[in-house]
Structures are given as C-alpha cells and as structure tokens.
Amino acid sequence: MKAFVRPTLVGCAAMLCAAGAANAQEWQPDRPINLIVPWGAGGSTDQVTRVTAPIISEALGVEVVVVNQPGASGAIGTQEVLNAPADGYTWTANAIANNATYAITGLLEDTDIDDWHIYLSVANVPVVSVPADSEFEDFGQLLDAFQERGQEITVATAGITSSGGTAIAALGAEGDFDYNMITYDGGGPAAIATASGEAMVTTQLAVEQTELIRGGRLRALAVLSDEPLTIDGVDPIPPITEWIPDMPLAPDYFGIFIPSDVPDEVKATMDRIWEEDVMNSEEIRTYAENFGAVFAPSYGEEARERAMPVVILEACGAVDRNEAVTDPSTIGIDCETMTETGTAE
Known part of the structure; x- marks a missing residue:
C-alpha cells in the first residue's frame, strides 16, 4: 500500500459542520424520495442499495424509490442528481471513488467528493x-x-x-x-x-x-x-x-450520497437514521456475508476519511494510465507523493 495523509476540510471545520447538522430540526419528508442508481440492475451498487432503501423508507415514513439510470460509467445518473433541486428529495448511490473522481476522468465537470454528504454501507473487492x-x-x-x-x-x-x-x-x-x-x-x-x-x-x-x-x-x-x-x-x-506482490490496493466503499447543499435538517435526520438503523442492520450485514462484501457502515467525516485511500488510488491511477483529463491537484490530491492535503474550493 502506498502512503497517504488524511485530508482536511476547507471552509468548514469538521466539528462545526457536525454540530450544525446535529442541532438541525428533524426532517419529515412529505413525498417519495428518488434514489438514482447510475448503473444497471443487478450490479454491486444496485444490490446493496435495494437492501438499504427499505430500511431508510421505514425510518422516514415515505417511499425511497430506486431508479436505475445507467450510462457514461455512472456519470449520466450522477449529473441528474447534481442538477436536481437541493431539497433532499433526490439522492444517488455509487462507489464513492466514482463520485470523487468523475472530474478527473472528464466525465463530469466541477465536482468532487465534497459535493456529497456520504453514507457508506459496505466495502467491495474486485x-x-x-x-x-x-x-x-x-x-x-x-x-x-x-x-x-x-x-x-x-x-x-x-x-x-x-x-x-x-x-x-x-x-x-x-x-x-x-x-x-x-x-x-x-x-x-x-x-x-x-x-x-x-x-x-x-x-x-x-x-x-x-x-x-x-x-x-x-x-x-x-x-x-x-x-x-x-x-x-x-x-x-x-x-x-x-502473483503481483506490490499491487496497490485499497477498499472500494459503496453507499448512498446526498448533495451537500441540501437543508441541514435532511442531513441531520439521515445521520441519525444511518447510525441507529443502517449501522445496526442485520439485513445489510447478512447481504455482505453472503456475497463477499465487508459490512462497513459509516457517515459524514468518518466516511470521507475511509473513502480517501481508494479515491487517491483511482485518481492517481488515471494519471498513470494517461486517462486523466483534469489534474488531481485541483481537488487536493498530489500524485507525486500520493498525499492528500485538502479539498477543492
């Protein structure tokens, strides 16, 4: 494994952000939530999302509708979520490394990991x-x-x-x-x-x-x-x-991501549901055990820190393979030393 330095937040200290979310009112949605899976049915994202969605639906009291919208390696469905009103009613699900590096590979512009409030459920391996x-x-x-x-x-x-x-x-x-x-x-x-x-x-x-x-x-x-x-x-x-002893490796985390500019009460409510219901879910744990995944739920800043090793690995791997359209330094990743010093503003 290649070394990395854990990221820091720019523009909002982690403790203050968490406190703001914790003090927000409870969110009570009044209509179904669209959860866009930007891949086809039956894949890794679709599988774990369909296990997780009913848990959240029961906790919120409204239907969480999983919608498959594949295309452009997940970029089409992800863009749909970014274009939607930031009212908390449109989410996405994916591998977090995809959302964090779409700008690097040129599939999406002006987006990075901090456009999302992150809820991780499992880690997967190819x-x-x-x-x-x-x-x-x-x-x-x-x-x-x-x-x-x-x-x-x-x-x-x-x-x-x-x-x-x-x-x-x-x-x-x-x-x-x-x-x-x-x-x-x-x-x-x-x-x-x-x-x-x-x-x-x-x-x-x-x-x-x-x-x-x-x-x-x-x-x-x-x-x-x-x-x-x-x-x-x-x-x-x-x-x-x-066979390849020095192969760079990092866990590939999957979960549900909500645009970071939704109201604070949406994030606070989802934080509570994730901690109380998802992180204790026997359904997701059983799914992981049966299908070769790792049950590894987290949210917020902890989830971001867990995600960064694979984000760095994939961003810098794109550079090594001449697939990068945008320099990873624009989102705070220095591939010369494989360190991450901050986030794009």
Whole structure:
C-alpha cells in the first residue's frame, strides 16, 4: 500500500459542520424520495442499495424509490442528481471513488467528493474470474496469456470508471499487459456475459459474481486484496499479491450520497437514521456475508476519511494510465507523493 495523509476540510471545520447538522430540526419528508442508481440492475451498487432503501423508507415514513439510470460509467445518473433541486428529495448511490473522481476522468465537470454528504454501507473487492470452461486454471496462466496475447484477451466490465474497469486498468499497468475491454450497463450484466462466453475474463466485484461462482458458471482466479476472499460455499479465492506482490490496493466503499447543499435538517435526520438503523442492520450485514462484501457502515467525516485511500488510488491511477483529463491537484490530491492535503474550493 502506498502512503497517504488524511485530508482536511476547507471552509468548514469538521466539528462545526457536525454540530450544525446535529442541532438541525428533524426532517419529515412529505413525498417519495428518488434514489438514482447510475448503473444497471443487478450490479454491486444496485444490490446493496435495494437492501438499504427499505430500511431508510421505514425510518422516514415515505417511499425511497430506486431508479436505475445507467450510462457514461455512472456519470449520466450522477449529473441528474447534481442538477436536481437541493431539497433532499433526490439522492444517488455509487462507489464513492466514482463520485470523487468523475472530474478527473472528464466525465463530469466541477465536482468532487465534497459535493456529497456520504453514507457508506459496505466495502467491495474486485475478483478476476473466467468462464467455467476457460483454458485458464489460475491467475498465473492468465497473466502469461495477457502478456503474450494482449488485446486478444477480452475483459467484460461496466465501463472504464467502474470497479471492474479500474481493476483491469490497474492490473494491466502493474502486470505490463494490454487487453480488450467490452463494456456493459452494469457489473451484473458484465459478469453474466462472461459466464456465457461473450468475454474471456471479468474483473467486476465479488458481489456481482458470487452466485455465478457458486453455481459453477464462473471460475474465480484471484481477488484484488492482500488476503484470500472467503465466500460461503466457495473455495477461498487467492489474493492477487501471490502473483503481483506490490499491487496497490485499497477498499472500494459503496453507499448512498446526498448533495451537500441540501437543508441541514435532511442531513441531520439521515445521520441519525444511518447510525441507529443502517449501522445496526442485520439485513445489510447478512447481504455482505453472503456475497463477499465487508459490512462497513459509516457517515459524514468518518466516511470521507475511509473513502480517501481508494479515491487517491483511482485518481492517481488515471494519471498513470494517461486517462486523466483534469489534474488531481485541483481537488487536493498530489500524485507525486500520493498525499492528500485538502479539498477543492
């Protein structure tokens, strides 16, 4: 792992911001809330969001409507939320590293992590898998093939900024190989396509592949972690560090994000619900245990601090791969030293 310095807040001290939210009135919404998932149905974001939404709906007393709006690696649905009135009735769900780095990759302009009040639920890890009848028995064989055959090897992902897209890009950079990416509207469809033989490899998240691995349709070769991944009913999946010891790694956190300029009472109420209901949710814990995720709920400044390692890794990875349209220094990330000193104003 490469070192980083925890971020600081610019323009609003964390303690003062938290106190302001805590002193706000309880929010009582009077109509349904739209929760936009900017990816297709069945993917990692969609899965955990549909487990979480009913918990929040019951606590608020109104329906939380999950709406799938895929496109442009999640940027289209995310922009829809940013364009909506800041009244607390339009939220999004995603991997926080996406929301924090859309401006770096040029998919969205003038946005960063501090445009969002962050509610994290689980951490996910990408898994390198192949169809059950693949020629590749372990990741070492696949790595040799990548290095020898390059673009002949097709990889199914949900897009360049998806977890699967950034995973294969990082693997290609560390393993010194090319590949041919095929993109789908979500991680679930990408995993299914691989199991069906449309692609030779997928690098999507474990939660999107678990049922296919359990069902014998996908063969898991490696997890992008420095520890094996244990999923109920499946042999432990070996860590990528067995083949690429210096692979940069960071947990990929997922959750629900509310625009930071909504009224204080919205954030205060959601903070309470997250702490009382989501952070104690057996439904989300069971989902995580069954699908190879990590139950890791947090909110506010704690969530931001947890998110920063993967944000830094993905922002600077985009620079290394010549995919960055905007210099990460504009949002306070110094890729020369892999430190983060603040936030964009």
